[in-house]
Amino acid sequence: MTEKHHSSSWLSHPTTALVARVILACVFIVASLDKIKHPDSFAEAVFNYQLLPDVAVNLVAIWLPWLELVGGVLLLLGIWVRGSIVVLSGLMVVFLGALGVNLARGLDIHCGCFISDSADPITVLTLFRDGFFLLLGLYLFWLYQIRRVEAKFSLVRIFKRDIVEN
Amino acid sequence: MKKSLSQVLAIVIVSGLIAIGVNAFRADGIPLVEHWHDKVLNEQLAEGLPAVSLAQAKEAFASEAAVFVDARAPDFFELGHIPGAVNLPVRNFDQVFPRVKQLLLTAPRLIIYCDGANCEMSVELIDKLLMAGIAHVEIFPGGIEQWQAEGQPMEAGLTGSTH
Numbered sequence: 501m502t503e504k505h506h507s508s509s510w511l512s513h514p515t516t517a518l519v520a521r522v523i524l525a526c527v528f529i530v531a532s533l534d535k536i537k538h539p540d541s542f543a544e545a546v547f548n549y550q551l552l553p554d555v556a557v558n559l560v561a562i563w564l565p566w567l568e569l570v571g572g573v574l575l576l577l578g579i580w581v582r583g584s585i586v587v588l589s590g591l592m593v594v595f596l597g598a599l600g601v602n603l604a605r606g607l608d609i610h611c612g613c614f615i616s617d618s619a620d621p622i623t624v625l626t627l628f629r630d631g632f633f634l635l636l637g638l639y640l641f642w643l644y645q646i647r648r649v650e651a652k653f654s655l656v657r658i659f660k661r662d663i664v665e666n
Numbered sequence: 667m668k669k670s671l672s673q674v675l676a677i678v679i680v681s682g683l684i685a686i687g688v689n690a691f692r693a694d695g696i697p698l699v700e701h702w703h704d705k706v707l708n709e710q711l712a713e714g715l716p717a718v719s720l721a722q723a724k725e726a727f728a729s730e731a732a733v734f735v736d737a738r739a740p741d742f743f744e745l746g747h748i749p750g751a752v753n754l755p756v757r758n759f760d761q762v763f764p765r766v767k768q769l770l771l772t773a774p775r776l777i778i779y780c781d782g783a784n785c786e787m788s789v790e791l792i793d794k795l796l797m798a799g800i801a802h803v804e805i806f807p808g809g810i811e812q813w814q815a816e817g818q819p820m821e822a823g824l825t826g827s828t829h
Binding site: 536567574 | 667669670671672673674676677678680681682684685686688689694695696697698699700701702703706739741757781785786
């Protein structure tokens with residue numbers, strides 16, 4: 501019982517939450533930059549997954565990196581933390597599904613995960629890496645959505661405090 | 667929970683608007699809708715490469731008139747390839763090419779393939795081969811997918827691998 505309590509307090513510690521938040525946010529921000537810079541290469545990577553109809557490929561390739569960037573920046577700054585965690589965890593579930601399907605299909609395609617136009621093949625390691633990021637997302641979801649913990653080091657809190665103090 | 671869902675909706679809409687707005691104004695923006703299968707096929711043909719149909723590929727295979735070159739990574743080659751094909755992964759071209767150069771130079775015909783009509787590794791490999799002075803190349807756009815779907819013989823393992 502004591503051990504359980506200890507582990508729970510460790511998990512709900514603000515520093516643990518902050519580290520997880522910063523890691524997840526930075527992963528998505530970094531991952532979005534090259535895709536935004538090279539939309540044509542990323543569209544090709546999306547097409548190669550062969551999961552979307554032709555007409556949806558470019559729309560997803562244009563929109564998805566911005567969803568990653570906006571979600572990542574909001575999570576980093578502590579604005580709309582709950583919403584951004586749902587978005588980023590949802591994206592990770594979709595990525596894992598897409599990677600898993602193509603690994604099972606045996607298609608030799610670029611991952612397109614971080615760098616859209618270079619050799620970045622999908623391997624089992626890619627699944628483990630994304631699985632770890634999903635765990636971070638689920639942990640933050642549990643903390644902020646289920647346990648209703650308030651995010652520390654958040655711009656929203658800083659502004660709110662300023663308003664109260666003034 | 668309702669608040670979180672409103673936030674999700676807002677993030678989805680805001681990111682979508684930024685994405686479409688930026689794409690519309692940037693010089694290298696891409697069309698919102700594109701017919702990708704046609705595009706890739708056209709790119710393969712636009713290179714002026716002699717394309718080999720499935721029937722021609724079958725004929726070349728049966729008569730042993732050509733060497734098939736698989737442009738995919740070794741892991742995928744190992745899972746299944748056209749029997750007798752040589753694996754020259756486009757991503758490890760510089761390391762692997764010297765080992766197969768003589769074989770490719772002496773082959774009467776070279777038929778390059780990868781996954782299928784959706785992959786561009788064949789075109790990339792042909793570009794590299796042309797740069798290396800090997801010009802008797804043809805492309806089989808149907809690739810391993812069409813070959814397998816038509817019930818043609820497959821070979822698994824690393825026979826023909828250059829690793």
